[in-house]
Amino acid sequence: MKVLVATEKPFAASAVEGIKKEVEAAGHELVLLEKYTEKARLLAAVKDADALIVRSDKVDVEVFDAAKQLKIVVRAGAGYDNIDLAAATAHHVVAENTPGQNSNAVAELVFGLLVFAVRNFYNGKSGSELKGKRLGILAFGNVGRNVARIAKGFGMEVCAYDAFCPTAAIETAGVRACASVDELFRSSDIVSLHIPATPETLKSIDYRTVNLLPKGGILINTARKEVINEPELLKLLAERTDLKYITDIKPDADVDFQQFEGRYFSTPKKMGAQTAEANINAGIAAAKQINAFFADGCTTYQVNK
CATH class of the missing domain: 3.40.50.720 (NAD(P)-binding Rossmann-like Domain)
Structure with a gap:
């Protein structure tokens, strides 16, 4: 062959x-x-x-x-x-x-980006630590499980939601299982996305959902660009100056996240793997x-x- x-x-x-x-x-x-x-x-x-x-x-x-x-x-x-x-x-x-x-490589990138973000992108100003922060993992597959493993090493509180993963499987990994996407966002300082791009998830991370993050929340996306409703997220970041968005996926050309200096970062190309x-x-x-x-x-x- x-x-x-x-x-x-x-x-x-x-x-x-x-x-x-x-x-x-x-x-x-x-x-x-x-x-x-x-x-x-x-x-x-x-x-x-x-x-x-x-x-x-x-x-x-x-x-x-x-x-x-x-x-x-x-x-x-x-x-x-x-x-x-x-x-x-x-x-x-x-x-x-x-x-x-590629799961460990993506999970390690998540924390490389997170440390960069909580330290204010290394701009010389005082930042914060990941220890004690609440991390929400959306989708508990291979990458999500590795993210949870590393998060525990940082001393973070970890929860997860996955519509296709039994609660028992999440809890067996030592992670608190959330009952819904909304609960995950409400109860997390940081939400890390690991959902695939499917008809059900396309543009599902929108204004309403991300707005559930508490003050100072961080959204990190190392999954797929298509799951983000970029125009709605752009609108929310303009209204809520406390939020940060970090990703390894460049946005559409007509979506200007660069205006949010100090609250947004994207790698030049997809870097997870x-x-x-x-x-x-x-x-x-x-x-x-x-x-x-x-x-x-x-x-x-x-x-x-």
């Missing part, structure tokens, strides 16, 4: 080496398409591929139309909104992600999942129907 790794932003060399080792050990052929700047190159490369590994690369209906032999596509990472799942299903292609491989370890882990996991699929039809991490 031919396995194509198509990455506009390439894996680290050590990750590519690990992927190649896994794929070739299973008797498959690895083909690389890196740093491509035109979609036409992807369409040409995927024509005879049986499997496809991507990072944030868009895999839409045009790609599936071109990939006549494609049987499986794996997004090396947790999020998979860059893959058209309906098109994958229509073309009888299994779509998978690699959950958990940008560690050598996460890069390697996700790439090798993708290769192993493809090997398992071809070996015995394993679809444990399938995200389409």
Whole structure:
């Protein structure tokens, strides 16, 4: 089988080496398409591929139309909104992600950003500490659990809400379970978002919800930009000068959060999974999942129907 790794932003060399080792050990052929700047190159490369590994690369209906032999596509990472799942299903292609491989990297970034924020972005003025602060985690999956683990090391009080995670599972992790999103925001000094971008969550973090944060509240988003109602959050930050918003996702071009100097920060690009370890882990996991699929039809991490 031919396995194509198509990455506009390439894996680290050590990750590519690990992927190649896994794929070739299973008797498959690895083909690389890196740093491509035109979609036409992807369409040409995927024509005879049986499997496809991507990072944030868009895999839409045009790609599936071109990939006549494609049987499986794996997004090396947790999020998979860059893959058209309906098109994958229509073309009888299994779509998978690699959950958990980037979770520690994202969780550590949360605290890198939080320390930066509570210390007033290192502007020389007196800030505050995370110890004793109340942290609310929205979604208690792999990343949320790692955030909770690290928060305890800082001496924070931790609560969480997840519509799909049983209360008992949250409490077993030593975290207080909230009954609703509203309760989470009302009872937290800081809320960290880890929800996926789904029809139910799109723009769900809006004026009303964020306004439930107590005075001096901080909203941190290392999940997906699409879950934020950016115009409404912009309006709220203008009205409530006590709030801070920090993220590793740049806003839409027409939304000017930069006006809130000292209360807003965004990294130049999405940084959650940008560690050598996460890069390697996700790439090798993708290769192993493809090997398992071809070996015995394993679809444990399938995200389409």
